[in-house]
Amino acid sequence: MLDEWFRKNPNGDEKPSKWELLNNKKKQLIIIIISLGLLALIWPSSKVENNKTTGICSSIEVKEGNISKSMAQELESILTKIDGVGAVDVSLSLSSDGTKSYLTNTREEKRDIKEADNKGMKKNTLEENLTRDLAVSSGTPLLIEEKRPEILGVLVVANGANNSEVAEQLISATATLFNISPHKVTVMPRKGGG
Template sequence: MDFKKIKNEVNKLFKNKYMGNILAVLLVIGFILIAITILAPGLLSGKDEVLTEENNTKVNTTVSTYEDKQKVELTNILRKIDGVGEVDVMINFESGEEKVAAYDSTNQTTKTEETDTNGGKRVSNQQNDTTKVVMSSESGGNSPVILKTYKPKVIGVVITAEGAESSKVRYDIEKAVSSLYGISVEKVNVYPMGI
């Protein structure tokens, strides 16, 4: 198909009033969807908002994962240690969250013995094993039944804090983080916050 034929077909579509209206509506809907995704990305992400209050100042923090939640909670608790001011935290995890689903297992064994007219005997065994994930119907949708959820293991933490120039404050932070996550003090690095 050459360019002139394509141009003629497009012109025919726009000359038809009904098709022109449909195309105009589709274009408007497309622009609205693009505007929503650009102007309000948080609406489509499904993230929870947590509002914390520290020293009479409200901090609005978006928490999307377990890792982010741990970072926010650790930051808030470290700020409450005597001698610690502003804190930035970076937590290194071994892996992501792991969920263990429930399975329904069925084992079926069939044994068949056949004897033919010549006196021959044949035995056949058949075993069927089926395993499927147990599903539950909630809120109009199906989702797997989760037996256990393993949270990610913390393997290291880096902290910058106001007041960490003091060895006592640095030790208090290291000890708190070490106790909280069950990791050795060597895996907790605390540095004074630069200006």
């Protein structure tokens, strides 16, 4: 079919055309190249846009358990050292357990895929991928910020709290240690204690 099409000369004479002068291997090579060119036009093209790998710092908030217990134990050990105070029990009321923010590496990748078929239909697809990895140094995550929990109230039950001067010292020490108002601290004498 292609031989007949190329065989006809525009002048009408029967002189052999350039196509006829080519051997079969060269003709096949030209047909393959043209076919590949047409296939490249039809095949969907993929274009990668905004492929970013960045070291953007963001934070992941992680809650710690038993923070209330450790804060109460710390306060108990300090309050028992006050003159006139015996055994102490502390109960804390917290709004939350606090948060720790860690450094992360963020990688954002966007791909715009444009496809067209042989009927002229076009299709655009946008793929977005966001990856966050915890930044680690020497096997431990890098801590950016640690927020202590908000203290709503403190109850201190202590031997020696019947004495108003000792009770006032317990309130003052607790309010100072936790940086809270003294009205958030209640001190009660221990049952059976002096």
